Amino acid sequence: MFPEISVIVAIYKAELYIEKCIESLLSQSFKDFEIMLIDDGSPDKSGKICDSYAEQDPRIKVFHKENEGVAATRQFGLDKSTGKYIIHVDPDDYVDPDFLYELHHSVTENNSDMAICDIIYENGENISISKGIFEFQNGMSSLEILNNLIKIQSAGPCNKLVKASIIKDNNFKYNNELYIQEDLIFNTRLLSLDINVTYVNKGLYHYVVNSNPNSITKNTQYDKAYYKYSNDILNLILSILNGHAISKKIITSYKSHQIVNLYNARMLSWSDFTRYFFRYRKAVLASGNYPKSKGILCYLSCCGLYGLIKTINHLRK
Structure with missing residues (x-):
């Protein structure tokens, strides 16, 4: 039997954070999922920590690969995934216990192709929430949603559950020639199809700001x-x-x-x-x-x- 959801975690030098991330996924109220832990050639203990979790829970699958960057690592996870729905989680972030349940309930109840929840930004003691779809209205086209996501810099994949067939039938892939914003390009291709998108008005994904100086998804030099x-x-x-x-x-x-x-x-x-x-x-x-x-x-x-x-x-x- 294939799982309902594949959760893809692209990992590089995340030994200080990955346990909290994995524990939050194992604590989900929704149980029918697989966790794809993709070790992108981490020189620290990240890979060993992943292996130890895989020994404890059969839903966890660990893959070790040479270092290629976040785009190639996410694509590797997509290629190996078997779930009906796909979502990404960064290894230095964590999620609420109802994260998968709420998103899955939204896509299935509304027969949609993508469901988006709000993100909680945590920067030390400062906590703020960013709406997943700014000024969401029923009937809004997916391109209007894309524009609103770009407005609030929330076009990444980590708070978005997507029907796997949309990705695979259209042969959408992460561009490994891009070192940042490859996820924006990927989701632009998705939303350009005028797919049906639903919105979960709850903060379920915890984005931990500046937690990991080695993050393959959060480092940008603005010059x-x-x-x-x-x-x-x-x-x-x-x-x-x-x-x-x-x-x-x-x-x-x-x-x-x-x-x-x-x-x-x-x-x-x-x-x-x-x-x-x-x-x-x-x-x-x-x-x-x-x-x-x-x-x-x-x-x-x-x-x-x-x-x-x-x-x-x-x-x-």
């Missing part, structure tokens, strides 16, 4: 190289959408995060920041996803005041 790379990502998104009317909205949503990420990093020159973002100066204000004060500072930075604001912020520290 000039990131700007060029993220433009390539945006062009990939637009090529998938192929001129759809929502493309302009997605450009605005994506650019607003690109501006804020590079503003926060303070690594670009005055001229570079203005040259890159002047035409998108209203994107941050339009998105409404940031405090008004930050939106105004980012807007002014795009207008040519980035160097001055960068200097003032440096002097205030």
Whole structure:
């Protein structure tokens, strides 16, 4: 018998976190699942910890492979999975006991192709919740949902249960040439199919911010190289959408995060920041996803005041 759900965990140097992750999966109220622990050539004890859990529970399958990065590791898990539904969990995060039950109940009761729950962000003592679908409304198209997910930077796979046949029948694969945002491209391809998506209005996935300095999914260097790379990502998104009317909205949503990420990093020159973002100066204000004060500072930075604001912020520290 094949399991109802395959949970894929791509692992690299996660020995300090992986036990909490696995324990949270084994504590699920929903029981019909397999856990695919994919060790991406970890040089620490991650692989041995996974092996010890596999000896205790037959639902756990461990695979050890050479280091190739998160995209290839997630794809490896997809290729080996046998469940009717697929979901990913990062090894330095954990989930609520009803995580799988609530998502599975949503897709089966509504005959949908994907179910999304809210994410709880934990950064030390600071805990916040991010809505899985911003301003969700019944009847919203999957491309509108994609735009809203991009708005709140929640287009990754870890809070989304997906029907496996959608992925495999369309031969969707993670692009291992991408070192970040490969999950955004993957989900863009999924949501471009105009699939049926349902929303679980509960925080069930715990994203632990900055917990693992070796994470293969959470490390991004926001610099000039990131700007060029993220433009390539945006062009990939637009090529998938192929001129759809929502493309302009997605450009605005994506650019607003690109501006804020590079503003926060303070690594670009005055001229570079203005040259890159002047035409998108209203994107941050339009998105409404940031405090008004930050939106105004980012807007002014795009207008040519980035160097001055960068200097003032440096002097205030």
